[in-house]
Structure formats: C-alpha cells, structure tokens
Amino acid sequence: MSRKMKDKIVYGIIGLAALFTVGILLYIIGFIVSNGWKMIDWNFLTRQWDTETRYVQLPVLNEGTDGFNKLGFKIGKTIYQKDTDKVETTCITDIRNKKIKATLMTENRKTYELVPTDRKYTIKKGFYIKKIDGVYVHELPLEEVEQVINAIETDKVTLTVVRPGGGIVDTLTTTLVIIGLTLIIASPIGILSAIYLTEYAKKGVFVRIIRFATESLSGIPSIIYGLFGFIFFVELLKFKTSILSGSLTLTIILLPIIIRQTEESLKTVPQSYREGSFGLGATKLQTIRKIILPSAIPGIIVAVILSIGRIIGESAALLFTAGTTAHLFTGFLNSGATMTVNAYMITREMNNLEGACAFGIIILVVILMLNILSKLISKKLRKQ
Amino acid sequence: MKLNGDCIIKIEETENRFEASEEQVSDTERVNMRSNKKREIIERCVEKIFLINACVAIFCVIAITFYIFYKGLDPFYTSQSENSYSIIKFLTGIRWNPAGHEFGIFHMIIGSILSTAGAIIIGVPIGLLTAVFIAEIAPKPIKKIVTPAVELLAGIPSVLYGMFGLGVIVPIIRQISPLQAGQSMLAAVSVLMIMILPTVVAISENAIKSVPHSYKEGAYALGASKIQTIFKVIIPAAKSGIIAGIVLGIGRAIGETMAVMMVAGNVVGGLPDSLWSPVRPLTVNIAIDMMYAPKGLHKNLLFSTGVVLFVFILIINLVLNRITSKAGEKQ
Known part of the structure; x- marks a missing residue:
C-alpha cells in the first residue's frame, strides 16, 4: 500500500x-433533552419535589358568595400522574382570599382520632382535596363533591389536602444553599493558601508537602470523601446528616481546585508590579491587598465558577453527608437532597428516567452557562 | 576669593537648613517607628493566618487517611468477637451477603480492575486520537467546536452519564446479550470509557502541544509525512504526558461511583466470567450499603472496602508522581 493511502486511512x-x-x-445532551423536556412546565418550576398530604381543619361559612362555596374556594378537576396511570382528581382552583390558613391536625396515637394542633397550615391554589370529613371526594364527579360540601352542617370541617409535588423548588434551594455555604467556607481558605504558596512560602520541604497534599486531595474519589465526611462531620462532630456536613465535605473537595486556579492567576501578575x-515603600500585606489581589480577581472568579460546577455535579460525596430526600431548606443542620442527588x-x-432527565436539563443548562461564563472571563484575562 | 566666600556662606546656610529638617525627620520617624512596629506585628500575624489556611489541605489529607484506615482496619484487629472479621476471608471471599455474615470483596476488586481496564483499552486510543486531531490536524473552525465539546464532556455530572447509560447503553446491551440482561460489565466499561475521554484528551493534548516545534520541522525535513511525524516523532516525544493522562483516567474510572452504580448490575457474589455478566465495583459496594447498613461490623467493613480503594488510588498517585517528576527532570 502506498504511503499516501496509508496516511489517508489514518x-x-x-x-x-x-x-x-x-x-x-x-447524543448525551440529545437523550437528556428529548426525554426530559416534556416534564418541564410551570408546575415543574414552581412546585416542590415531594407530595405532601395533611389533615387540616377549617371554619365553615354560613353560605357561599360570588361563586365561592361554603369553605371559601372554588373546586375543579385536574389530572395527575399516579404511578403509570393518569388519574382525575378534585382540586382547588381559586381561593377567595388568595390562601386559607387552616389548623393542622394530627392523629392521636391511641385512638386514631384527629386532634387539632396549634400549628397553622396554608392551603393554596392547586392543592388536591382527598377527603372531606372522612368522605373520599378524590375521584368523585364535581357535582357530587359540591353536594358533599353543601351538606356540611357543622361549623368546622376536616379536610385531607394534598400539596402536589414533582417540582424542582426544594432541591434547587438546597443546591443554592449548599453552593453558598460551601463557597463561603472554601474560598477564603483556598485563596489564602494560594496567596501563602505564591507570595510568602520559600521553596522547600514545606511547600512540597502542601503541594503533595493538594495533589493527593484532587486524586481522591468522591465516594471516599463521602465516607470521611460521614465519620468526621456526621458522626464525630455530630452535625448529623445535614447541609452543613455536606458543605464541609464539599469544601475539602473544592480546596485543590480553588488553590490551583488562584495560584495560576497570582502567578500571572507580573513581578514588576510587586x-x-x-519600591514605593508598601509593605507585603499592602502589596497583596492593593496590587496583587485586584489583578488576580478574574482568575479567582474562574475558580469560583469551576467550584460551582463541581458542587452542582457532585453526588457520591453527598449521599450520606447531606441526605437523599428532598426537603425545602429549613436550617443548616437539616438534611436535604441537591438536584443531582434527587435525579439519581x-x-x-422510582425508575422515573423522564423526571430525572428534567432535572438533567436544568443541570446541563446551568453547567453550560458556567462553562461559557468562565470562558469569557478567561478570554478577557488573556487579552489583558 | 570673594566668590569663594559666598560659596562657603551658602553651604553653611544649606547645612543649617539640613539640620533643621533632620530634626523634623526624627520627629516623624518616632511616630513611624511606632506604627512600623504595629505594622510589623500585623504583617506577621497575617502571614501566620495565611500559613494556617495553607495547612488545612495537609490536615485534610492526614485526617482522611487516618480516619478511613482507623475505621477500615478496625474489624481485623478488634478484640470484640461480634465485630471482628478475618482479613483473608474479606480479601478472598467472593460473596457479599451481610444477612448471612459473609463479607468477601474479591469479586469487587476484580470487577473494579476489569471494568477500569476495559474502559482504558477502548477509551485511551479514542481520546489520544481526538487529542491528535485537536492539536495537529483540525482546522481552526472545527477545533473551535471540538475543544469546547471536550470541556463540556468533562463538566457533565456522573449522574447524567449514569442516566444516559441506563437509558441508551443498557437497552442496547439487553438486546444483544446472551444473558438478556443489560446491566453488565460491558455497560460499565462503555460508560467509564466515555467518562475518561475528557481527561485523556485534555492531558494528551497539552503534552502534544508542548513538544518542541523543531522536532516536527526535523521530521518534515527528513521527508516524513504528517501522519508519520505524528506517530513516529510527536507521540513518542509526548509519551510521559500521555501516560500521565492515562493514569489520571485510571484514577477517575476506578473511583467513579454514581454512573457505574446505575449500569453495572451490582450483583452480590460470583466472579464475572464475561463482559455480559453484572459486576459490583468497590465504589458501588460502599455507596449502596452505606445507605442502610446498621452500625457495627457491616458498616466498618464498608470502610475496609474504602481502604482497599484508597490503596489503589495511592498506588495510582505514586505512579503519577513518578511520571511527572521524571518528565520534570527531562525538561
């Protein structure tokens, strides 16, 4: 075979x-988008992931006004996905005063009777009504539900309401909170160590040890971080499975990224600036604060953007440090699943690949934007 | 003479002025001395703060190593009989059955090594050729598409790779597999192969780009074609960088958890006898069982699994260190 032919084949x-x-x-992007885009609608973007069923008690008005019924809302029918079937259910379509503050009820453990608590529960538009005073109205035709409501003669009524789930709000807030908390902890540590490494440290054993440490950290798989986070933060420091434990674990993962990126950008500041x-008599600290840091800021921003991408993508390290169930954020010591963990x-x-792909689309969009943003910033940096 | 005298007077005058200003200087200097001392203390404190922050990374490495080993080696030397387990049984057993008090991980070690090896065998040539394409062959507009694509591939979270594997690769394998099961070592190999691509491409590309231009010119001058130059001159010259990329790829593949967990099948026992059989890599064992394992032997042995994984990673890191320091010496 001639060389030309061979070259062409190669x-x-x-x-x-x-x-x-x-x-x-x-193919990956196409697969995720084509499977998930059907799921992304207004409900997906405004609802929480978990479906919540609550018993509530609300006062009954004497009679309905302006088309609102005795309970102060309008009802209609809506369709929801129950496992594999689509099921029609009764839902609240409009509320006279926007929302109803009802009394939350709990079940008495011995008698199984519902007793009111001191807590309030807000009912909003879109909630499903499952039971009215013990009568199932879930799948009844609308007229019959109206009849049930009109037949109420007591001055208080107990409802079983369902807040529909399937949305992204709770996992998105958890993700944002974890990003914020992790960056607040990790970026000062990372940036200050990078400054130490480039500005103060003399070449020697100590610097080599730090370098070895950061390099080793970047080579450790995230599941090992998860294990460590579990023993150290969850068990030893007693932070429980919580957003704080998750963030602290992520902090360790991010350290090498932030240190390396910041170091790179500090190295690009010309020696003549220093x-x-x-020469003008500034001290080292003044030089760092007024001369070096301002010129290194774009690089530091890139480091932060890369870190955000890493946090959004991380899941193995969060499984047993931050938790796997989706909750709305209520405190740093409570657990919560991020979007990625929830997608998993x-x-x-639930074997619900389409729902997961809907989360996948959101994650992909964010990562794409972060990629473009970091590209733009580093391009600007190079131009300077 | 008269002129001279004038000069002397002038000099005296200036000297007087000098003395006066010297007095002023010493005044401000005293103030300066005080603030200098304060400044010096602040400077020193700040340096210490920087130093402490730099030590966090060292502390983390030590803490991680210590705790993983401390917990993971506990079952092998503890005196409590209900919490102890033989290390030989642990490393050579081929069945993981917590309910039956069987904790063998040999099949997982084999599963991890085989799926990583498979991913490297398929992924490295593709990654290396892509790197060659980007660095040497592609015209600029095409390069502008391929490079960001590789970067984006590196940024995609592993869960999404797992979803892709579960939704695309597993059904294909289910159709062609003699075992009629899609979740298999082949699926794990395919997903891992895709996941190591960006690492291999990025690092090989850097290595290829850093080969001195004169090598190429020399080869062309000797009458070599572009392809011959690439394969006979550039790639051998970039060898150490490419090997570093491969080693990093191995590290990524062996430590990957989520994507593999979704496609590998995760069997509890038995050595894999073909690409079609399901596997349970070490990482997957940790991730699955940590979610429900009660405190005690079962949980501690998951840390032991972590120790085995950690040893693998340590070896990989050492090899990598060797390669990069060798490359540094050459330059």
Missing part, C-alpha cells in the same frame, strides 16, 4: 475518533 481513523467524542456529547509596590434517587428508586 486521517480517517483520527477524524472518526474526534467525531465519536463530539457525537457522544451530542517590585514597584515595594428518582432514576434508581
């Missing part, structure tokens, strides 16, 4: 390899 193989790499990326500043849980536990 060119072809190289092209195919590159095509494969790009093609697989497009010399000039020292709904694929694995």
Whole structure:
C-alpha cells in the first residue's frame, strides 16, 4: 500500500475518533433533552419535589358568595400522574382570599382520632382535596363533591389536602444553599493558601508537602470523601446528616481546585508590579491587598465558577453527608437532597428516567452557562 | 576669593537648613517607628493566618487517611468477637451477603480492575486520537467546536452519564446479550470509557502541544509525512504526558461511583466470567450499603472496602508522581 493511502486511512481513523467524542456529547445532551423536556412546565418550576398530604381543619361559612362555596374556594378537576396511570382528581382552583390558613391536625396515637394542633397550615391554589370529613371526594364527579360540601352542617370541617409535588423548588434551594455555604467556607481558605504558596512560602520541604497534599486531595474519589465526611462531620462532630456536613465535605473537595486556579492567576501578575509596590515603600500585606489581589480577581472568579460546577455535579460525596430526600431548606443542620442527588434517587428508586432527565436539563443548562461564563472571563484575562 | 566666600556662606546656610529638617525627620520617624512596629506585628500575624489556611489541605489529607484506615482496619484487629472479621476471608471471599455474615470483596476488586481496564483499552486510543486531531490536524473552525465539546464532556455530572447509560447503553446491551440482561460489565466499561475521554484528551493534548516545534520541522525535513511525524516523532516525544493522562483516567474510572452504580448490575457474589455478566465495583459496594447498613461490623467493613480503594488510588498517585517528576527532570 502506498504511503499516501496509508496516511489517508489514518486521517480517517483520527477524524472518526474526534467525531465519536463530539457525537457522544451530542447524543448525551440529545437523550437528556428529548426525554426530559416534556416534564418541564410551570408546575415543574414552581412546585416542590415531594407530595405532601395533611389533615387540616377549617371554619365553615354560613353560605357561599360570588361563586365561592361554603369553605371559601372554588373546586375543579385536574389530572395527575399516579404511578403509570393518569388519574382525575378534585382540586382547588381559586381561593377567595388568595390562601386559607387552616389548623393542622394530627392523629392521636391511641385512638386514631384527629386532634387539632396549634400549628397553622396554608392551603393554596392547586392543592388536591382527598377527603372531606372522612368522605373520599378524590375521584368523585364535581357535582357530587359540591353536594358533599353543601351538606356540611357543622361549623368546622376536616379536610385531607394534598400539596402536589414533582417540582424542582426544594432541591434547587438546597443546591443554592449548599453552593453558598460551601463557597463561603472554601474560598477564603483556598485563596489564602494560594496567596501563602505564591507570595510568602520559600521553596522547600514545606511547600512540597502542601503541594503533595493538594495533589493527593484532587486524586481522591468522591465516594471516599463521602465516607470521611460521614465519620468526621456526621458522626464525630455530630452535625448529623445535614447541609452543613455536606458543605464541609464539599469544601475539602473544592480546596485543590480553588488553590490551583488562584495560584495560576497570582502567578500571572507580573513581578514588576510587586517590585514597584515595594519600591514605593508598601509593605507585603499592602502589596497583596492593593496590587496583587485586584489583578488576580478574574482568575479567582474562574475558580469560583469551576467550584460551582463541581458542587452542582457532585453526588457520591453527598449521599450520606447531606441526605437523599428532598426537603425545602429549613436550617443548616437539616438534611436535604441537591438536584443531582434527587435525579439519581428518582432514576434508581422510582425508575422515573423522564423526571430525572428534567432535572438533567436544568443541570446541563446551568453547567453550560458556567462553562461559557468562565470562558469569557478567561478570554478577557488573556487579552489583558 | 570673594566668590569663594559666598560659596562657603551658602553651604553653611544649606547645612543649617539640613539640620533643621533632620530634626523634623526624627520627629516623624518616632511616630513611624511606632506604627512600623504595629505594622510589623500585623504583617506577621497575617502571614501566620495565611500559613494556617495553607495547612488545612495537609490536615485534610492526614485526617482522611487516618480516619478511613482507623475505621477500615478496625474489624481485623478488634478484640470484640461480634465485630471482628478475618482479613483473608474479606480479601478472598467472593460473596457479599451481610444477612448471612459473609463479607468477601474479591469479586469487587476484580470487577473494579476489569471494568477500569476495559474502559482504558477502548477509551485511551479514542481520546489520544481526538487529542491528535485537536492539536495537529483540525482546522481552526472545527477545533473551535471540538475543544469546547471536550470541556463540556468533562463538566457533565456522573449522574447524567449514569442516566444516559441506563437509558441508551443498557437497552442496547439487553438486546444483544446472551444473558438478556443489560446491566453488565460491558455497560460499565462503555460508560467509564466515555467518562475518561475528557481527561485523556485534555492531558494528551497539552503534552502534544508542548513538544518542541523543531522536532516536527526535523521530521518534515527528513521527508516524513504528517501522519508519520505524528506517530513516529510527536507521540513518542509526548509519551510521559500521555501516560500521565492515562493514569489520571485510571484514577477517575476506578473511583467513579454514581454512573457505574446505575449500569453495572451490582450483583452480590460470583466472579464475572464475561463482559455480559453484572459486576459490583468497590465504589458501588460502599455507596449502596452505606445507605442502610446498621452500625457495627457491616458498616466498618464498608470502610475496609474504602481502604482497599484508597490503596489503589495511592498506588495510582505514586505512579503519577513518578511520571511527572521524571518528565520534570527531562525538561
């Protein structure tokens, strides 16, 4: 075979390899978008993930006004996905005063009777009504439900209401809170150590040890971080499975990224800036604060953006440090699943690949935007 | 003479002025001395603060190593009989059955090594050729598509790779597999192969780009074609960088958890006998069982699994260190 032919074949193989790499990326994106886009609607963006059923008690008005019924709202029918079937259910379509503050009820453990508590529970538009005073109205036709409501003669009524789930709000807030908390802890540590490494440390054993430590940290798989976070933060420091434990675990994961990126950007600050500043009589600290940090800020921002991407993508380290069930954020010592962890849980536990892909789309969009943003900033940096 | 005298007077005058200003200087200097001392203390304190922050990374490495080993080695030397387990049984057993008090991880070690090896065998050539394409062959507009694509591939979270594997790769394998099961070692290999691509591409590309231009020119001058130059000159010259990329890829593949967990099948026992059989890599064992394992032997043995994984990673890190320091010496 002639050399030309051979070369052409090899060119072809190289092209195919590159095509494969790009093609697989497009295939992954296409797969996630085509499976998930049907799920993304207003409800997905405004609801929480978990479906919540509550017993509540509310006062009965003497008679309805302006088309609102005795209980102060209008009802209608809506369709929801129950496992694999679509089921029609009764839901609240409009409320006279926007929302109803009802009294939350709990079940007495011995008698199984419902007793009112001191807590209030807000009923909003879109909630499903499952039972009225013990009568199932879930799948009844609308007229019959109206009849049930009109037949109420007591001055208080007990409802079983369902707040529909399937949305992103709770996992999104958890993700944002974890991003914020982790960055607040990790970026000062990372930036200050990078400053120490580039500005103060003299070449020697100590610097080599720090470098070895950061390099080793970046090589450790996230599941090991998860194990460590579990023993150290969850069990030893007694932070429980919580957002705080998750953030602290993520902090360790991010350290090498932040340190390396910041170091890189500090190294690009010309030596002459430092010399000039020292020459004018500035101290080292003044030089760092007024001369070096301002010129290194774009690089530090890139480090932060990369860290955000890493936090959003992380799941193995969060499984047993931050928890796997979706809750709305209520405190740093409570557990909560991030979007990525929730996407895993709904694929694995509920076999709901479409729901997971809907989360996948949101995650992909965020990561794409972060990628573009960091590109733009580093491009600007290079121009300078 | 007269002129001279004038000069002398002038000099005296200036000297007088000098003395006066010297007195002023010493005044401000005294103030300066005080603030200098304060400044010096602040400077020193700040340096210490920087130093402490730099030590956090060291502390983390030590703490992680200590705690994982401390917990993980506990079952092998503890005196409580209900919490102890033989290390030989642990490392050579091929069944993980917590309910039956069987905790063998040999099949997981084999599963981890085989799926990583498979991913490397398929992924490295593709990644290396893609790197060659980006660094040497692609015209600029195409390069502008491929490079960001590789970067985006690196940024996709592993859960999404797992979803892709579960939704696309597993059904395909289910159709062609003689075992009629999609979740298999082959699925794990395929997903891992895709996941190591960006690492291999990025690092090989850097290595190829840092080969001195004169090598290429020399090869061309000797009459070599572009392809010959790439494969006979550039890739051998970039060897250490490429190997570093491969080693990093191995590290990523062996430590990957979520994506593998979704496609590997996660069997409790038995050595894999073909690409079609399901596997349970070490990472997956930790992730699955940690969610429900009660405190005690079962949980501690998950940390032991972590120790085995950690030893693998340590070896990989050492090899990587060797390679990079060798490359540094050459330059």
